[in-house]
Structures are given as structure tokens and as C-alpha cells.
Amino acid sequence: MYAIVSTGGKQLKVESGTVIVVEKLDAEPGAVVDLDVVFLADGDEIVVDPAKLAAATVKAEVIEHFKAAKVIVFKFKKRKGYKRTKGHRQQQTRLKVTEILAVGGDAKKAAKAKPAKAEAPAEKPAAPKKPAAPKAPAKPKAPAKPKAEAAPAAAEAPAAPKKPAARRAPAKPKAEAAPAAADTDAPAEAEKPKRAPRKKAEPAE
DSSP: OEEEEEETTEEEEEETTOEEEEEOOSOOTTOEEEEEEEEEEETTEEEOOHHHHHHOEEEEEEEEEEEOOOEEEEEEETTTTEEEEEEEOOEEEEEEEEEEESSSOOHHHHHHHSOOOOOOOOOOOOOOOOOOOOOOOOOOOOOOOOOOOOOOOOOOOOOOOOOOOOOOOOOOOOOOOOOOOOOOOOOOOOOOOOOOOOOOOOOOO
């Protein structure tokens, strides 16, 4: 049985009894810490479901805190006379894996990963309806006012005397038709005599 845990931004494959080096943890030597599980394999069974992995845990014991080997950092800029040399030693923690639990890990982690659904509040009994207030008696309707009688028709005014019709001007006599043109005794133009067709000249013998 082995697991893959995540700590310090790195993932490591661990088994029971494995000693690993990780980024420094805030725990005293001898203390037991829990590591986050991202993969779990138990024989032929493989667990990758986040809900099930939330219930699993890997327990490890803190052995010691120490500094890693020194790393030299050298900086320079050519033709500028700039040179700087620095060293760095990373703080680390050595752990020993004590056990891998597939089920029954940290209850808080499981609750955080899959919070239980809040139970719906029980329905409150409906409050009894208040009895409706008695309606006030309807007020008697006032008697309808009699309609005012129609005003008597206005007295017909005397008809105005008709004006005498204007006399029409006598129609103008139609102009007599112009007398037909007098027949003239002038003889009609004599018709011009028609010219006889010219005879073709006979060919000379």
C-alpha cells in the first residue's frame, strides 16, 4: 500500500516507514503531522475520488529540522565592474511516515471536503386564521332624484318674411345666323383640259 502526498508545493510517493525530506513544517521534533493525500493505492484498488481521499490520511513523525546544502548565487554585469556572490541554505524538515489510513482519517478534513447538508427546518404549524370581522350593514341607498322635466320647447319664432325674388334680366335675343353666302352668278372655273398622252415616235425604217 502506498500513497502520494502533497506538501510544500511538491508531491512525494510514500509508504509506511519511508523517510522523506520536505519544506520546513511548523512542528516540534517528535510531533506527528498529517499530510494531504492526492492518490492512494491498496493492492489492486486505486482511490482517486476527492470525497474518499478526504477521509484518508498519512501520518508522519517529525525527526528533525535542518538546513540544506549551500547554494552559491553569483551575479555580474560585463563591462560594468559589477560582481556579487551570495549563498543560500533552505530550511527543511525530515519526516518518517508511520502509517497510511485509507478510512477514518481526520474527521475535520472530511467535514471540510464534503460538508453535511443542513437539515431543512421543520415546517412551522400554520397559525390559525383570525375570524373575519363582521361586515358593517350596508347603508340604504338614497332615493333617486326625479329627473328634471325637459324644458318646454322654445316658442317658435315668427318666420321672417321672404324676400321677393330678384327679377331676371330678359334673355338676349340670339344672334341670327349669318345669311348664307349669296349665290354668285360667276361661272365656275373651267376645268383645265387634260393633255393627251404623247405617242411614242415610230422607229425609222
